[in-house]
Amino acid sequence: QVQLVESGGGLVQAGGSMRLSCAVSGRTSSSYAMGWFRQAPGKEREFVAAISWSGGSSDYADSVKGRFTISRDNAKNTVFLQMNSLKPEDTAVYYCTPINYAGRYSTPIGHYWGQGTQVTVSS
Numbered sequence: 001q002v003q004l005v006e007s008g009g010g011l012v013q014a015g016g017s018m019r020l021s022c023a024v025s026g027r028t029s030s031s032y033a034m035g036w037f038r039q040a041p042g043k044e045r046e047f048v049a050a051i052s053w054s055g056g057s058s059d060y061a062d063s064v065k066g067r068f069t070i071s072r073d074n075a076k077n078t079v080f081l082q083m084n085s086l087k088p089e090d091t092a093v094y095y096c097t098p099i100n101y102a103g104r105y106s107t108p109i110g111h112y113w114g115q116g117t118q119v120t121v122s123s
Helices: none
Strands: 003-007 010-013 018-025 033-039 046-051 058-060 068-073 078-083 092-100 117-122
Touching: 003 092, 018 033, 018 092, 018 117, 033 068, 033 078, 046 068, 046 078, 058 068, 078 092
Parallel strands: 010 117
Antiparallel strands: 003 018, 018 078, 033 046, 033 092, 046 058, 068 078, 092 117
16 A cells, blocks of 8 residues: 655746655655656646656656656655646646556556645746
8 A cells, every 4th residue: 555645835926946855655766667647627647757667767748748757766655756947737636646657658556646736837
């Protein structure tokens, strides 16, 4: 069993930056590849970024590539998402979850979801 707690969201102006954190407990984060997904109002949840269990491989959705960076600290069982040059279309609830790593085609393992963290980007 895995517990996930996302944090770091809030309100930011377009062009700003924000860093999300995901604390993983129950099983050490180093046991899993991890991904960030997001869900905007009225839309389906979509893939944002993925990182392998070692941190040596990562990939991104085209919509965030070059602006977002995923990283992890296995000693602290934490996964991060650094978001720069934010756009209003990045507004969503962001979730982290264990994944089957396949680059941008990574898929969640099971149904491990936290409460998410709201990111709102104003224009």
